[in-house]
Amino acid sequence: MKLNKQIKSVFVQPLSYITLSIITTIFISPSVLAVTAQNSLHSSKSSADKFTRQENFESRVQKLAQAQIEDSVLKERSQFIQQANALYSQGDFKGAEQSLRKFLKKFPEDAFGNFQLGNVLFRQKRLDEAINSYQEAIRLKPKYALAYNAIGIVYASQSRWDEAMTEYRKALEINSDYGDALTNLALALWQTNKRDEALASLKKALDIFKAQNRNEKAYQVEQILQKIKNSANPGVS
Known part of the structure; x- marks a missing residue:
């Protein structure tokens, strides 16, 4: 009630009731107050816990639904x-x-x-x-090294060696251990009479393929290396 209503109710009640009310209020024991406060706190905590549980449940349901949608999309994509x-x-x-x-x-x-x-x-x-x-x-x-390497291959198929090398180098800026791009770069370097650079690129590619246990690729690079070395000594078979 508002304060003016409280005052009005006091004056219409008998004096004995007012006295009793004052005494009762004064002598409420601390333990009773503590229990009352604890009950109030427990009630608030219970409501909060219930709300939290509901919120957590809704969050789990939402995550599950999202996961099911993502799984369906991935399956369709696959x-x-x-x-x-x-x-x-x-x-x-x-x-x-x-x-x-x-x-x-x-x-x-x-x-x-x-x-x-x-x-x-x-x-x-x-x-x-x-x-x-x-x-x-x-x-x-943007950091799609395979796509840069692929563009380089397209240019190389047209003998556009400088453009091809530019794309291979972009791929290698993203992944310096990209053995395929190193091999392709070496072939373009060889075509533009940069033999020493081609050999260095091939040797690096060979080490990478061996470390990755890509034996077929390593064998191919070894064959290219041998051809480049033989090209400098035509008499060597």
Whole structure:
């Protein structure tokens, strides 16, 4: 009640009731007050705990629902990519392209999908389109060393060696232990009569492939090294 109402109620009550009320108030024991306060605190804590439990439950439900959505998306994405890869491995590049374009229509921000589309277009000798796809992959994922290396390969296929080397070096700035880019750079260096630099790049690539237990790649690099060394001594078989 408001203060003026409290005053009014006091004056309309008998004096004995007022006295009793004062005495009762004065002699409430500390233990009773403590229990009252504890009960009040327990009630507040119980309400808070109930709210926290409800909040935690809702959070868990939300996380579970989000995880299920993400799992569904990943599964759908994986199916698209697997289908495209299967067609690619069968040499059906047109079919792989169609599959990837359907995939990118649904997931346009997927860098890997754009990279794979670039590979498919390159195999169809649609070089400018391939470069565009690789560049889109890089736009979505700026440190995409594989895409830079792939652009270098496209330029190399056109004997655009300087442009190819620029792309390989971009890939190596991102990953200095990228053996494939080192090998491709070495081949471009060799084509531009930079033999010593080519040998140094190949030797580094060889060490990396061996450390990674990529024996087939290591063997290929050893063969290239031997050819470059033999080119300086034509009489050596």
